[in-house]
Amino acid sequence: MSVASTAGDVTLSVNGVSKYFGGVRAVDDVSVDIPTGDIFSIIGPNGAGKTSLVNMISGFYTPNTGSIVFNGEDITERRPNERAQRGIARTFQNIALFAGMNVLENLMLGRHIHMKSNLLSACVYWGPNQREEVRHRARCEEIIDFLKLNDLRKQSTGALAYGFQKRVELGRALALEPTLLLLDEPMAGMNSEEKEDMARYILDVNEQLGTTIILIEHDMGVVMDISTHIAVLDQGTKIAEGTPAEIQANPAVIAAYLGTSH
Amino acid sequence: MDMCAVWYFVETTINGALIGLMYALIALGFVLIYKSTDAINFAQGQFVMISGVMVAALAADYGVPVVFGVIIALVFMIGFNVMLERIVLRPMIGRPVVAIIMATIGLAAFLEGLFPMIFGATTRALDLGIPNDPIIVGQVYLTPINVVGGAVALAFFGVFSIFFMKSRKGVALRAVADSHQVSMAMGINVERYFVLAWSMAGVVAVLGGLLWGSAIGVDNTLAVVGLKVFPVVILGGLESIVGAIVGGVIVGVIEAWGGTYIDPAMTQPWFREFFPFEGGGTKDFLPYLLMIVVLFFKPYGLFGKVIIERV
Numbered sequence: 001m002s003v004a005s006t007a008g009d010v011t012l013s014v015n016g017v018s019k020y021f022g023g024v025r026a027v028d029d030v031s032v033d034i035p036t037g038d039i040f041s042i043i044g045p046n047g048a049g050k051t052s053l054v055n056m057i058s059g060f061y062t063p064n065t066g067s068i069v070f071n072g073e074d075i076t077e078r079r080p081n082e083r084a085q086r087g088i089a090r091t092f093q094n095i096a097l098f099a100g101m102n103v104l105e106n107l108m109l110g111r112h113i114h115m116k117s118n119l120l121s122a123c124v125y126w127g128p129n130q131r132e133e134v135r136h137r138a139r140c141e142e143i144i145d146f147l148k149l150n151d152l153r154k155q156s157t158g159a160l161a162y163g164f165q166k167r168v169e170l171g172r173a174l175a176l177e178p179t180l181l182l183l184d185e186p187m188a189g190m191n192s193e194e195k196e197d198m199a200r201y202i203l204d205v206n207e208q209l210g211t212t213i214i215l216i217e218h219d220m221g222v223v224m225d226i227s228t229h230i231a232v233l234d235q236g237t238k239i240a241e242g243t244p245a246e247i248q249a250n251p252a253v254i255a256a257y258l259g260t261s262h
Numbered sequence: 263m264d265m266c267a268v269w270y271f272v273e274t275t276i277n278g279a280l281i282g283l284m285y286a287l288i289a290l291g292f293v294l295i296y297k298s299t300d301a302i303n304f305a306q307g308q309f310v311m312i313s314g315v316m317v318a319a320l321a322a323d324y325g326v327p328v329v330f331g332v333i334i335a336l337v338f339m340i341g342f343n344v345m346l347e348r349i350v351l352r353p354m355i356g357r358p359v360v361a362i363i364m365a366t367i368g369l370a371a372f373l374e375g376l377f378p379m380i381f382g383a384t385t386r387a388l389d390l391g392i393p394n395d396p397i398i399v400g401q402v403y404l405t406p407i408n409v410v411g412g413a414v415a416l417a418f419f420g421v422f423s424i425f426f427m428k429s430r431k432g433v434a435l436r437a438v439a440d441s442h443q444v445s446m447a448m449g450i451n452v453e454r455y456f457v458l459a460w461s462m463a464g465v466v467a468v469l470g471g472l473l474w475g476s477a478i479g480v481d482n483t484l485a486v487v488g489l490k491v492f493p494v495v496i497l498g499g500l501e502s503i504v505g506a507i508v509g510g511v512i513v514g515v516i517e518a519w520g521g522t523y524i525d526p527a528m529t530q531p532w533f534r535e536f537f538p539f540e541g542g543g544t545k546d547f548l549p550y551l552l553m554i555v556v557l558f559f560k561p562y563g564l565f566g567k568v569i570i571e572r573v
């Protein structure tokens with residue numbers, strides 16, 4: 001059933017991780033290898049453990065068993081901020097932009113880990129600091145161009161339409177220049193036009209920036225269209241893994257998921 | 263209308279507002295910690311007290327110049343707060359808020375006993391070399407310590423806003439205050455910013471201790487100033503720095519009006535007929551009365567973040 005990963009490298013490998021909340025096995029002995037350059041979708045019914053798995057990858061949960069290896073380094077014990085510094089970025093299921101900051105400030109915050117100036121040297125604006133600021137601003141402008149947020153640069157994020165907020169959140173994650181990007185339901189609550197835009201951006205990020213992407217999404221149409229590989233979770237365990245075509249033909253998946261929800 | 267009375271009213275209001283800025287300075291320490299770490303710190307007044315006591319005792323008993331005393335107090339308070347965050351509060355992350363409140367109340371009682379034990383309970387003067395003669399502007403007489411206190415507080419707020427708006431650490435601290443989780447996902451070491459927030463609260467406490475100590479003298483009752491923090495921050499909103507300033511000024515002005523107009527009125531014969539008790543002391547409870555009234559209409563304070571929970 002499971003597909004041997006393509007000939008290329010593996011960016012992330014999740015080895016037999018479990019997460020228990022009291023008696024509830026949110027994630028139970030799941031292993032997946034994410035090939036470099038993939039758009040790897042994780043699907044499953046509500047409560048299947050998708051977000052728990054992403055939280056373990058980004059470091060918000062510590063697994064009860066198993067290990068997580070990123071680019072050959074065991075990061076199971078690493079804290080979320082340390083994982084971000086190693087190149088894992090994420091967006092959240094609910095919009096989690098910094099309120100009271102404008103679009104550009106939110107993106108600049110994503111540059112935080114790449115900035116070197118400290119409080120004392122930052123008091124002197126010119127010289128190396130100015131060059132640093134200009135460099136980071138330039139990077140943010142590239143992202144703004146990329147996501148077509150040009151007109152909204154100085155807008156306060158609270159006032160933006162939902163689809164734009166999601167886009168800014170994607171942009172903030174991109175500002176970290178991640179090699180692995182975790183997208184937790186980036187299209188939830190969007191209309192079909194916004195979904196199409198978002199799918200386009202995800203493909204662009206993957207192709208143009210070469211970022212490996214892990215995607216949690218409920219819209220099967222989008223998932224089947226843009227994923228390279230798909231893993232299916234049900235009640236905390238992995239029941240299938242493969243290409244979109246394989247998943248669509250898999251009887252266990254149809255029974256557990258597609259068959260019941262459609 | 264009698265011009266003298268008008269000038270007197272202006273004078274009372276300005277002096278009250280200046281004192282209010284000094285309250286705001288202490289409230290700032292409280293707001294900083296609440297905003298960035300979610301901890302409610304009932305010991306901020308005690309921090310102010312111990313810094314004041316340290317500087318005054320070092321000067322009076324050991325002949326340490328005030329400047330060095332201030333440096334020692336700064337180093338001590340920052341060190342103390344960093345240790346406090348590391349040893350007491352960090353293990354309590356994720357525990358109920360009540361547990362953190364009880365810990366800081368315990369800490370307040372402990373500090374209030376410990377410092378008189380070390381330095382003695384006598385009231386000392388804290389002389390910053392600020393003259394006592396009133397500053398006269400037109401017909402308005404201003405108390406120099408209030409003017410200096412208000413100016414220092416304003417200058418500090420200015421530096422503070424620049425720090426929060428412009429510096430990388432300040433922006434990161436705002437992000438941490440907004441959401442610990444998202445900040446971590448952005449690669450921000452949240453604990454390091456907790457330490458920064460507590461250190462800044464320590465610096466604010468030393469400033470407050472100096473200004474208040476030199477205004478009203480230093481002994482362990484200086485901590486009472488910390489109680490005024492509550493009407494100030496509840497008026498302004500627990501997580502708003504602007505709110506702390508506005509709340510501070512309102513409390514200062516209300517207090518001044520109470521002391522100048524309501525207290526003397528209560529000793530008048532016509533008042534005694536209705537209310538046959540000793541008058542006075544309204545300035546001490548008016549801020550709290552106002553706080554209760556504001557809570558009726560704006561439960562999150564004037565500038566507080568309105569939290570809408572979807573159930």
